[in-house]
Amino acid sequence: MVAATLRDGFALTAAGSYAAFRTIGSDLLRSMLVAEGLDATDATVKSVLPGFTELHAHPDxxxxxxxxxxxxxxxxxxxxxxxxxxxxxxxxxxxxxxxxxxxxxxxxxxxxxxxxxxxxxxxxxxxxxxxxxxxxxxxxxxxxxxxxxxxxxxxxxxxxxxxxxxxxxxxxxxxxxxxxxxxxxx
The missing domain is CATH 3.40.50.1000 (HAD superfamily/HAD-like)
Incomplete structure (x- = not known):
């Protein structure tokens, strides 16, 4: 999902536009959930996105x-x-x-x-x-x-x-x- 978010952010920039990481990520996550037949409500998307804040730094x-x-x-x-x-x-x-x-x-x-x-x-x-x-x-x-x-x-x-x-x-x-x-x- 991160690679697709970057791809779409790069594409918007190349086209002279902008959208926030959260907006693009939310749209992609919603599409992925629908493609898998899962619940794609705002509540579901909002419950998944905070996982990005739980990443850990490399030991170095x-x-x-x-x-x-x-x-x-x-x-x-x-x-x-x-x-x-x-x-x-x-x-x-x-x-x-x-x-x-x-x-x-x-x-x-x-x-x-x-x-x-x-x-x-x-x-x-x-x-x-x-x-x-x-x-x-x-x-x-x-x-x-x-x-x-x-x-x-x-x-x-x-x-x-x-x-x-x-x-x-x-x-x-x-x-x-x-x-x-x-x-x-x-």
């Missing part, structure tokens, strides 16, 4: 973010979903207080990988986009950030080849802790 996230902060990096998140959806995950990981901003694409009205989303983050942080780096596990996100002028740091958690169709990352690491140590050594 907290030590990696702490190390990056020690190194003097400003830490900001930018999501295609609602920024509030990740609050519980970051709080449980003990890193919520390390994050200067938790941003989403609602205000710019363009989903990542559109350049407007990344430039919005730079505006909020009051810095130039070329002074920022995006850390992500999705090659499409790295590519979008690079095309917008940011550095792109790819977390290759699955150890798979990076797609040649996308701009290559500036750095690749298997996890956030390793990335922080690579940056500390440079």
């Amino acid at each position: 996230v907290a030590p990696g973010l702490m190390r990056l902060r020690e190194l003097g990096f400003r830490l900001v998140t930018l999501t295609n979903g609602a920024a509030a959806m990740s609050e519980q995950m970051f709080a449980e990981a003990g890193v919520l207080q390390l994050l200067e901003h938790r941003l989403d694409v609602e205000k710019p009205g363009r989903w990542k990988p559109h350049a407007t989303a990344y430039r919005y983050a730079a505006e909020v942080c009051k810095t130039q986009v070329d002074r920022m780096a995006l850390v992500a596990v999705h090659p499409w996100d790295i590519d979008g950030a690079r095309r917008a002028g940011m550095l792109g740091y790819y977390l290759d958690r699955r150890q798979t080849p990076y797609p040649q169709a996308f701009l290559a990352p500036d750095l690749t690491a298997p996890d956030l802790e390793s990335l922080a140590e690579t940056l500390a050594a440079s």
Whole structure:
């Protein structure tokens, strides 16, 4: 469902339109429920969607973010979903207080990988986009950030080849802790 939500958000952005992650996700979930012959009422949809707020951070996230902060990096998140959806995950990981901003694409009205989303983050942080780096596990996100002028740091958690169709990352690491140590050594 997440992949289909991203697909539809990307499609709307490409068409010059916007809808929130929750709206697109709700529509897709309703369609999936109907296709399976299940109850697709608003109550059912509203009971399933909160599951996104119960995701857990990977074990390397907290030590990696702490190390990056020690190194003097400003830490900001930018999501295609609602920024509030990740609050519980970051709080449980003990890193919520390390994050200067938790941003989403609602205000710019363009989903990542559109350049407007990344430039919005730079505006909020009051810095130039070329002074920022995006850390992500999705090659499409790295590519979008690079095309917008940011550095792109790819977390290759699955150890798979990076797609040649996308701009290559500036750095690749298997996890956030390793990335922080690579940056500390440079």
